[in-house]
Amino acid sequence: MVIVMGPDAAPADIEAIVETIGAAGGEAFVSRGVSRTIIGLVGDVAQFSALDLRGMRGVADVMRVTAPYKLVSRDNHPERSTIRVGGVPIGPGTVTLIAGPCAVETPQQTLEAAEMAKAAGATLLRGGAYKPRTSPYAFQGLGEAGLRILADVREQTGLPIVTEVVDAHDVELVASYADMLQIGTRNAQNFALLQAVGGVGKPVMLKRGMNATIEEWLMAAEYIAQRGNLDIVLCERGIRTFETATRNTLDVSAVPVAQRLSHLPVIVDPSHSGGRRDLVLPLTRAAIAVGADGVIIDVHPHPEQALCDGPQALVDGDLDELARVIREFPPLVGRTAAGDALASA
Template sequence: MVIVMSPDADPSDIEAVVTLAEAAGCEAFVSRGFARTVIGVVGDLERLGPQRLRGMRGVSEVAQVSAPYKLVSAEHHPARSVVEVSGVPIGPDTFTLIAGPCAVETPEQTLHAARLAKTAGATLLRGGAYKPRTSPYTFQGLGEQGLKILADVRAETGLPIVTEVVDPRDVDLAAHYADMLQIGARNMQNFTLLHAVGETTRPVLLKRGMSATIEEWLLAAEHIAQRGNLNIVLCERGIRTFEKTTRNTLDISAVPVAHALSHLPVIVDPSHASGRRDLVVPLARAAIAAGADGLIIDIHPDPAYALCDGAQALTHQDIQQLAQAVADLARVMGRRIPEAVANELTPA
């Protein structure tokens, strides 16, 4: 069962619902999103009494949910959610571009990439300070030094930071510097890490695991929501198939399917899906047309010397093409883009 609290519900209203649920022998999980608070209840729901709950102060809706993921399911919340990252919305109506270097290498490289990202229309800066790599001999990230570089670049450019965290012990440190925490594909089912980010107040970008079903992806989001954080954005980044021409296979159908099953925003990562620079913009166009709420793109000022994933990073000559695709197709799909970007790309 899911209990949706009204926007004006105060803490005592929420506490009263939790107390009633626990008195009936049920477990209650309080999750706070950008616009509302949701309480997930599991146990003997007949004993709890849905009608009694509906009459309590501050309760807006009581819904039975049959999906295994209760809090992130669209069954109880048909209106899609908006997640705000330091004032930048991700969700229906708008289109959000997140861009920047896959890995933070130096202050100069990160600042240069951030400025390129802004010219592409990005309103959030991606950058990896911690890098979970397949080989232990490749660049693993700068750690806190990378987080400090990102914070300095944010101060210079005004772009809020999205950065990956790979260890539960680093969550508080990353949350101190970053505006949004990313869970990468390799950690989608690292449940200890999911619980740790669920206990923060930072929005979470949850990438789909390379071998994960959509249900497993949504259940991973449920782990985060159950710990109190409903500010979750799903990211489709390609799955592992028999095809070797591309790094992964972009499951474009995941966008409308996830939107049908969940109220959470869904974005696409065409950079990691393809692993090829020449495919990033075509896949970005496909993602926008499929209804994605945003994109996350790798950009590097000199990909030939990148310490991580240079083959998929966009360069100077690709930026305008990406920006135009976002501006043109997002409008066709009825999405708003930042006014400054729209004005810059509108022919005189």
């Protein structure tokens, strides 16, 4: 950390800080400039954070210089990680397509969506049995019945399944069915839930909070990692901005930025960020081009009857183009589509 003293800080103010830091087991280096004095702190940052350094006499600003996350940081783990979900890799060499219905509604709808997904090149099936909805009057998902449908469809299609968990106390149940647990954007700082998925032996896909900075997103991942689970895939899904033409604003820059700060894979959700079917394919292309390790996409056999987010689901006519994008774009960024990676394995 660095403490910047105000222009009117007295020598005694500076001494007081040096003593406080020393008492906390750290060391303070004082650099006296013409108009300002700067004090560099060396030691355990977590300990310094608890001190009210900003409240001390003469202090103008306190700045952190190291990342507050450790386990997910690339500082100590320079090589980018590959996470395997039921054998399917998500990582720097591939582009993984995860697709399926937003919500599991019926066995028939889920199977049809899974077959659409597979035909487009998907190697993992998404589908929600527990749906966090803004309105208490909206469809909240089928619960365990939905998990059973997903398990049946996995049986029929061979696609491992990714599904959301919304309550810490459902984690074991959901993990008993799922190949990968999903934490949604509204739970991105539900720390009880993050800790719970940290204690279970299944990979986790962590969506970025729609209001989370990249640093907060990595801190949320650190919560999971700190409980012993490092099989985490980060998912950018749009942030909240002033623009209303799209549901959220897909922050494509976050993909290379997060990949540079963390060794974890980063994928993109082009369906929920825009909230509009006509944006899904352009944003999928942008996601792969910017360097995402995968994309997760809503498909639905009959979106006009969907119980959740029908307006953004891709339909049959879009899937040929999705398949083409998944096939043709990865080589241009030095990757293979995960489907081809499996096929050639």
